[in-house]
Amino acid sequence: MTVTILGAGVAGLCTATELLRHGIAVQLVDPSGGPGPQGCSWWAGGMLAPFCEGESADPQIVAQGQEAADWWQQAGAEVTRAGSLVVTLQRDRQELDRFARRTSGHVRLDRDGLAGLDPVLADRxxxxxxxxxxxxxxxxxxxxxxxDGLTRQGVTVQPEAPAPGLTVDCRGLAARDLLPDLRGVRGEMAVLRAPGVTLPCPVRLLHPRHPLYIVPRGDGVFMLGATQIESAARGPATLRSVVELLSAAYALDPGFGEAEVLELGADARPAFPDNLPRVLEREGRIHVNGLFRHGFLMAPALARQAAALVLAKLKELPPCRSS
Ligand SMILES: Cc1cc2nc3c(=O)[nH]c(=O)nc-3n(C[C@H](O)[C@H](O)[C@H](O)COP(=O)(O)OP(=O)(O)OC[C@H]3O[C@@H](n4cnc5c(N)ncnc54)[C@H](O)[C@@H]3O)c2cc1C
Incomplete structure (x- = not known):
C-alpha cells in the first residue's frame, strides 16, 4: 500500500524520508508544490538547540531534540556544529543566572573566555x-x-492525492479543520547582510521584553528571530516587530547598524495547548503536528514515531491489502 503524506513542510518531508527508509511506499501531496514561502518551515531560524530550548520547553524536547543534528546530517543537510551562545545586557544580568539555572549542557564564560570566541561580543x-x-x-x-533525496527515490510533490489510502496529515496550521485544539503562534523574522559582523555561532540575547536570536548563514548573512505572538495571522511582519528585532540586534552588536535588510518574513507556528508536538491518530488518519518553535529540532523524532505507527497499522491490514 502507498501511504499518502499531506504537506511538504518539515514535518511532511521528514516523515516521507523516514517512511521510505523503512521500505514503505509514499506519495507526497501539497497543492502549493512546497516547500516554499507558503509554509511555516520556510521562515525558521534552523537552530538545533535542545539545551537552550530547555529553558522554557518540556524535558522531552531536550531529550529528543539531541537526535536532530545527526538525523539532518544523514539526510544531506549542511549542519554546522559550532555550539551556541547566550548573552545579556549588563542591566539584565540576572536573566543570565535564571537561564543558567533552568538549562543544562552549558559552560559559563567570563569576558576573557567570551573574547576567545568573539572579541566584539566580549566588548559589550x-x-x-x-x-x-x-x-x-x-x-x-x-x-x-x-x-531532492525524495525525488531521487521517485517521490515528487503532487498537487492532489491520486488515490486515497492510509494518510499521514502534516498540513501544519491548515490541519485546524480536523484538530480544533491547534492554534497559531506568530513569528516574525529578518534576514540581514552585515559583512562587518562575525558571530562564531547562533547567539541569543536575553531581554525581558525583546528576546532575540541571531543565526549566522555564512557570507556575512544573518537571520534574526523571532517574535512569539499569540495569533494565527500569517500576514507580513509588522513595523513594531521589525523595529524591536532590529533594535535588539543593534544592541547586541553595533556592527548591525550598517546592515542591509535582505528579507522580512512572518508565519504562524502550529501549536497544541501544551506547546508539545505529537503523532496522533484521529478518525483513521495519522497526524504529525504541533511542532511550535521546534520544527527542525523535533521533526526527526516525530517522523520516527510516525513511521513506527504506520508500520504497525500496515501489519494490521489483511495481507491482500498490504501488498
Ligand atoms: C520566524 C520563525 C522562526 C522559527 N525558528 C525555528 C528554529 O530555529 N528551529 C526550529 O526547530 N523551528 C523553528 N520554527 C518553527 C518551525 O518553523 C515550525 O515548527 C515548522 O515549520 C512547522 O512545520 P510543519 O511542517 O508542521 O508546517 P508547514 O511548514 O507550515 O508545512 C505545512 C505544509 O502543508 C501544506 N498544506 C496546506 N494545506 C494542504 C492540503 N490541503 N493538502 C496538502 N498540503 C497542504 C502547506 O502548503 C505547507 O507546505 C520557527 C518558526 C518561525 C515562524
Whole structure:
C-alpha cells in the first residue's frame, strides 16, 4: 500500500524520508508544490538547540531534540556544529543566572573566555553561557536536501492525492479543520547582510521584553528571530516587530547598524495547548503536528514515531491489502 503524506513542510518531508527508509511506499501531496514561502518551515531560524530550548520547553524536547543534528546530517543537510551562545545586557544580568539555572549542557564564560570566541561580543558582554554541543542549519537548504533525496527515490510533490489510502496529515496550521485544539503562534523574522559582523555561532540575547536570536548563514548573512505572538495571522511582519528585532540586534552588536535588510518574513507556528508536538491518530488518519518553535529540532523524532505507527497499522491490514 502507498501511504499518502499531506504537506511538504518539515514535518511532511521528514516523515516521507523516514517512511521510505523503512521500505514503505509514499506519495507526497501539497497543492502549493512546497516547500516554499507558503509554509511555516520556510521562515525558521534552523537552530538545533535542545539545551537552550530547555529553558522554557518540556524535558522531552531536550531529550529528543539531541537526535536532530545527526538525523539532518544523514539526510544531506549542511549542519554546522559550532555550539551556541547566550548573552545579556549588563542591566539584565540576572536573566543570565535564571537561564543558567533552568538549562543544562552549558559552560559559563567570563569576558576573557567570551573574547576567545568573539572579541566584539566580549566588548559589550561581561559573561555568557556557551552550549558547545548545539548545532544549526539553513532551513531552506535542509528542506531542498530532503526534497531532492525524495525525488531521487521517485517521490515528487503532487498537487492532489491520486488515490486515497492510509494518510499521514502534516498540513501544519491548515490541519485546524480536523484538530480544533491547534492554534497559531506568530513569528516574525529578518534576514540581514552585515559583512562587518562575525558571530562564531547562533547567539541569543536575553531581554525581558525583546528576546532575540541571531543565526549566522555564512557570507556575512544573518537571520534574526523571532517574535512569539499569540495569533494565527500569517500576514507580513509588522513595523513594531521589525523595529524591536532590529533594535535588539543593534544592541547586541553595533556592527548591525550598517546592515542591509535582505528579507522580512512572518508565519504562524502550529501549536497544541501544551506547546508539545505529537503523532496522533484521529478518525483513521495519522497526524504529525504541533511542532511550535521546534520544527527542525523535533521533526526527526516525530517522523520516527510516525513511521513506527504506520508500520504497525500496515501489519494490521489483511495481507491482500498490504501488498
Ligand atoms: C520566524 C520563525 C522562526 C522559527 N525558528 C525555528 C528554529 O530555529 N528551529 C526550529 O526547530 N523551528 C523553528 N520554527 C518553527 C518551525 O518553523 C515550525 O515548527 C515548522 O515549520 C512547522 O512545520 P510543519 O511542517 O508542521 O508546517 P508547514 O511548514 O507550515 O508545512 C505545512 C505544509 O502543508 C501544506 N498544506 C496546506 N494545506 C494542504 C492540503 N490541503 N493538502 C496538502 N498540503 C497542504 C502547506 O502548503 C505547507 O507546505 C520557527 C518558526 C518561525 C515562524
Amino acid at each position: 558582554h561581561a559573561s555568557a553561557l556557551h552550549f558547545p554541543t548545539e548545532a544549526h542549519l539553513a532551513p531552506r537548504q535542509a528542506l531542498s536536501a530532503l526534497r
